[in-house]
Amino acid sequence: MDEGELAGIVTNVQRFSLHDGGGIRTVAFLKGCPFRCPWCCNPENLSFEPEPSWKSRLCIHCAMAPGGNGLIDCPRPASECPTGAKEVVGRERGVRELVDELVRDRTFFDESGGGITLSGGECLAGRNQEFSLAVLEETHRRGVHTAVETTLAVPLADPDRLVAACDLLLVDFKIASPGRSMAVLGLDVGLRDANLRAVLGLGAAVVARLPIVPGFTRGLANARANAERIRGLGISRADVLPFHQLGEAKYASSGRGYAMAGVPQLGGSDVADVVDALEAEGIEAVVHGE
C-alpha cells in the first residue's frame, strides 16, 4: 500500500462468483455494517474492525486441548497458527493493490460479461463509502465493469460520483414495512428509496434483490409491498434470493450466536409466490440472480 493512499478493511476476495451482477465476477467483501439482519450470511463482516476467527474444522489442537474454543482457549496468536484455523479476519488494503487483485480475472470478465462487485458488510457504510468509490473508480479506469451490493440505506456523500463509477447497483429489498425494518434491522427504507430516486434520476442501472427469509421477509404481503415499491421506483428487474444456511459455520467461527439455527430451507412455493408477485407488477424476476 502506498503511503497516504486510501485504505479499507477487506475480509475476502472471492473469484469465480456467478450470481453477483452478471457473468463471472470477482467480489470483494468490505468489513463493517450498521444493520443487523438476523439471517446475515457474512457475520464476520458486521464489525468495522479486524477480528479473530477460529475454524474448528481446520484446528489440529497444537496448543489447546480438543474440545476447546480456539477464540478463548488457544494461547497462540493467529500469526502463529500452523493451519490457518485461527486467523484475523479483515486486512487493511490500499486501493491500487486491491484493484490489481480484483481485475486478475479480466479475461473471464470479458468473455462472460462479468466484472467486479463490492459487497460486505455494507460497502457504502461509514468509511467504507469513500474507499469503495475509489476502488470503483480505479477499476473503471482499467476498463472493467463494476457493481455494488448494497442496502443503499446510508447517507450518500456524492450520488453523482457513485453513479459514474458503478455500472450496476444491486439494492436490497428486505422487510417492506418501514417501521418493522427499522425496528428489526435498523434499516431506514425511506432513506434507501430517496437514494434510489436520486441515483435512478442520474441514470443508474439498478437491480432489486429480495432475500426470502422465514419469519422476516417470507410471505405474499411482504413480497407484494416490495414489488409495488420496486415498480414505483421504475426498477425493472429483481433477483430472488432464497434463504440458505451456508453462513451458519461462520457464526461459530466468529463467536457470534446464530438466530436462524435449524430454520429449514424454503420450499419451492415460497419462491414461486415471490416470483409471481414481482411478475404481476411487470418486473422480471431471476431466482438466485445472474
Next chain:
Amino acid sequence: MLTARTQRIKDRLVTQRRQVDLERATLYMESYQKTEGEPAILRRAKAFRHLLERHVIVIDDDDLLVGNRTATPRAGVVSPEMSPYWILDELDCFAERPQDRFDVSEQDKAFYREVLAPYWSGRSLNDWYRAHRPAEVESAERDKVFAVAQTDKGQGHIIPDYEMLLSRGLGDICRELSERACASPDNLFYQAALICVEALVAYVGRLGREVRIKAADVATDDVRRGELERIAEVLDHVATRPARDLYDALQLVWIFCVALQHESNASSISLGRMDRYLLPYWRATVERGVSDAAVRELLQCFYLKCNTVVFLRSTESAKFFGGFPTGYNLVVGGLDAQGGDASNELSELLLDLQHDTRLPQPNLSLRVHPTTPDSLLHKAAEVIRLGDGIPQCFNDEVNVRAFTNRGVSVDDARDYAVVGCVELSIPGRMYGLHDISMFNMMKCFEITLREHPEGFTSFEDLCQEVERTIDRYVALMVKGCDACDLAHRATSPTPLLSTFVHDALEAGADITAGGARYNPSGVQGVGTANLADSLAVMKKAVFEEGSLGYAQLLEVLRRNWSGEGDEELRQRLMHRYPKYGNDIDEVDHLGARFLRHYGRQVETYENPRGGTFQPGSYTVSAHIPLGEAVGATPDGRHAGEQLADGGLSPMVGRDKSGPTASLLSVAKLDNWRDSNGSLLNVKFSPSTLAGEAGLRKLMAYLRAFCRLDVQHIQFNVVDKATLLDAQRHPQDHRDLVVRVAGYSAMFVELSPQIQNDIINRTEHEL
C-alpha cells in the same frame, strides 16, 4: 435417447463379465511356428492373415454393425508375442487385482503356462528390448524417475488415414500395393502390407458370408433377416470398393479398427476428426431421405462398438491407466487447412450422441478456436454438464503453434487430432510414440536433496542442481525409449497400419522403420505442481526466513512427518506458503521454470526414426503410482501420497482460489512447448452449471481458456454425494461414467484409490 435395440446392446455391455481371451495368442503362435527364420515383418503379416482367417466371428442378435474383437465383448486379449512374462506372473491375479479385473478359466491358465508362455519366452518384443537396453537405463529405471512404456505391448497411439480408406476403398489400395511390390520386389514392407490388406479384404468377405448364414437362421423374423441382408450387402460392397454412404463408412471404419487391433493389440489407435471424414457419406445418406432417427441409431451402434474393446494391462500399467482407456478418441470442430472454422452439421450430432450412450468411448474431444460457433460450444457445454467428463476440450490457438514449432507444416498442424487421452497427433501422417515414457520430476527433486546432505549456498543453487538431476535422467530415459523404439522395428512392424500413415507407402518403409512423415517421441514431465509447491516452501522457509533448517527439513522428510511437532510443521508448510494453482506468480513461475527446463532438455534429443523427442505433461492416473515412489516432500505431502493429478492441475485440495485462478496459473506455463499434449482437470459442482445461465458461464470459461493459450481442459461435473454413494452401493451405479484423466471410465470399475482421488479433486462451487 437409445432405441430399444441400442439399449439392449448397452445393457449387455455393462453387465457382461470380462474374460481373458487367448484366441489371438494361440493363432499368432500357430502362424509363428510355421514361419521360423523369415523376416519379422513377413511373419507379422502372415500371423495377422492367419488370425483373420480363423478368428471366430460373432454376429450379435441386435446390432446393425458387425465386427467383434473377441467372442465376448470387453474381453482382455493377451499378447505374449509382446511379453509373455507379466501375464505368467499375474495369471492368478486377474480376477482379484484392485484395478481392471478379468476372469480366466483354469483350462486357459494351464494352456498359457504350458504352451503359450514357453513358446514366446525368449522370442518376444520384451526380450529384444531387455537384451538391447543399456545397463545404465535398467538401473535408472529402478530409481523410478521414469519407466519406458510399450515394452510389453503394441505401440498404438496413432490415427490412420480413414479418409483414404473410405474414399479409395481396399481394392484400390491393394492394387497400388501390388504395383509397388512388383516394381520393388526386394521391398519386404510392400510384400507384408499386401498380405495384410488382402487378408482384410478376405476377412470382410468372410464376415459377409457369416452374416448371410445368420440371416438364414432367422428366417422366421422378417425384420431381422432384412437387416442382416442389408449388412451383408454393405460388407460385399466395402470389401473392395469406396464407401457410398454413412452405413458403408461406419461399417468399414469399424472393421478396420478391429483389424488394427488384431494386428497391434495396442491402446489408442484413435478415430481422428470424424466429423470431417464422415461428412460426405453422412450427406449422401441424408440426401437419400434416410430419417434422422435411423442415422442416429446407426451412430449409436458405432459408439457402442467402441466400448466392446478393452485393453488388458499389467497390474502396474493398470495403476497408471485405470479403467480401460482404449483410446477411441474422436475429435470434432477445429480449424480447416485455410485457418477457418471446420465444424459442420455432424460436429454437434457427434457430441449430442453422448446424451444417448453415456459411455466412456468414444472419447469425445472438441477443438476450440476463436471462431468456434457459439452453437457448437453450447452443445459441448450441455454435454459436459451431463457429468461424463465428455467432451474434453483442446485449444487450437496453442496446439497449432506447438506443432509448427516442431517443424510440422501449417496445413498439417491445422489438421491435428488427438490420440489416446490427450496426446496431440497429425492424423495419417505421424507415428509419434506419444506415450513412450513418463518422467517424474518430483523423484529428481528427492534424489537431489538426498545427494546433497550438506545443503546449498542459495536457493538458485538448489534449483540448478535439481535441473542437473533432471538432465541426467532425461539422457537415460531417451536411451531407454530408443531401445523400445528399435525393439518395435526389429520384432513388431505394423504393415497394415503403416499403409494408412503417409508417407510409408511412398517411402516403402514401415512406420516402425521411420516411414511416417512425422516421427517424434513423446515423453511426459510430471510433478510440476508438487515441485513448485515444494520449492516455494524451501525458498521462503529455508533460504529467506531461515525458519527451517535444511538438515532439519531433510530429517523430517526422512521420518515422513512422524516426529514430535512434525505434523504442526507439515500443516504450517502446507497452509502458510503459496501454492501453485492460485494465480500467485512466485510459485507458478517456479512450476513454469521446471516444466520449461524439462522440455528444453528433452527436445535436444533425436530418436532412431529421424524425429526428435518432444515434451508433454499428463499423468492419466499415473500420479498415484508416481507418488507412491516419492517420499515425503516439503509441500506437506506424506511419503507415497499421490502427486497432483492431470499433469498441469494443482495439487489436490491446494487450489483454493477457484477455477479462474487455477486456469491463470496454468496459463503461465510454456504450454506451446508441450507439443505431445498436456492435461488439466477441473471439477465443477452440478449446481454451478445449472440452467441456461450456467451453460453460458461454462462457455465463457471455455472462451477464456482459448484466449489463455492453455492446451487442454476437461471437467468432472458430479456431486460428491453421488460418488460416495457409488462407492458404497456400486451395484446401483454400474453405468456412472466419470472423468479420470484424458479419458472417462465407469466409476465402479476404478480402484478405491483412483475413486478417492476423483472425489477429492477440488470441487468449485459458489
